[in-house]
Amino acid sequence: MAILNQTGTAPAHNIWIYNKQWDLKFVIFSAVLVPIPLILSSYFNFSNAAINILVSLFVGGPHVYATFMRTLTEKEFTRKRAAVLLPATILLPAGVFYLALTNMTLLLTIFFFWASVHVLHQLVYILDVYEHKRPMRLPLWSKILDYLLVFSSIYPMASYKLVSGQFYIGKILLKPPDFAMQSWIPPIVVGMFWGLFALFVIRSIWEYRTGRFLMPKFLLMCITMIVTYNIPRFSNLDVAFQGFNTWHSFQYLALTWYINKLRAQRGEIGDNIVRKISLRGKPMTFYAFNLGLTLIAGILIYTLRQSGFTASQSYYSIALSSLLLHYFIDHMLFTNYETILKGA
Secondary structure (H helix, E strand, C coil): CCCCCCCCCCCHHHCCCCCHHHHHHHHHHHHHHCCHHHHHHHHCCCCHHHHHHHHHHHHHHHHHHHHHHHCCCCHHHHHHCHHHHHHHHHHHHHHHHHHHHHCHHHHHHHHHHHHHHHHHHHHHHHHHHHHHHCCCCCCHHHHHHHHHHHHHCCHHHHHHHHHCCCCEECCEECCCCHHHCCCCHHHHHHHHHHHHHHHHHHHHHHHHHCCCCCHHHHHHHHHHHHHHHHHHHCCCHHHHHHHHHHHHHHHHHHHHHHHHHHHHHCCCCCCHHHHHHHHHCCHHHHHHHHHHHHHHHHHHHHHHHHCCCCHHHHHHHHHHHHHHHHHHHHHHHCCCCHHHHCCC
16 A cells, blocks of 8 residues: 555545646646637637637647647557548548538537537547546446446536527537437436536545545546536637636647657657657647648648638638547547556
């Protein structure tokens, strides 16, 4: 059993992903980025389109292409998963392009739902990494509680807007299937969330009293619930969710930089360019590489626009093709804890 300090918690050097300062800055308190798009919209009169472009250019796009830098450039990764990756790289862009031309509402409904699952999956992945750092493991029910609470946190307020027909992304109304448009569903969703939150409070008290309390995980859980529960309250959902996306993308870039750094030090990166960038361990070089890939995607969007497609069709055809493939790959990556836990 691990030796506990006087506060009943595990020694700090055992519980952080990288170190305390890095985790607090890049993973936990980077949530201060969430209100930036709302501030730009409300106080500086930035349009939704301008905010979407800024977020996509500076964090959204780079975080997407950081996935491909870590995976599709690696022959070993693609060889082992060819049976699922090859169909996905063909079918997902083809499906996005088709829906962008024929049914934008359905495309954005699929995108929003998958995006919310993806963002929450990343958060529970980080929580699981912290859980693996714990000197004393908690029972299975505790992990189930984490998953249920995080995955339910974004839907209480969102469910009211969806059922009442007020859930707009830009000018497009997102509408769930008819069977989900029932007035009794939102109160049940809200009740489930607060019931789970009560269990979380009880568990946190129990953890502290029994010496199992894990501060970084507790902080991230609390901040996550505050953000996800309240994001759907805002009238401009397009901008509000871009705030959430900013935090998510920033977290992802930091985690991927650190994981690539560890992989390079362990000799696990085969691609020469990626290996050299990762071995140097310079965050700005890593970021500049992925920003460059984002600019290339921007050129493709511009080319489509000049070919006669509308602005929305051009943007979503390229951006959502990359995003959905990124989501698909990350569902595999977010089950692999060893790449970040086994160190250099």
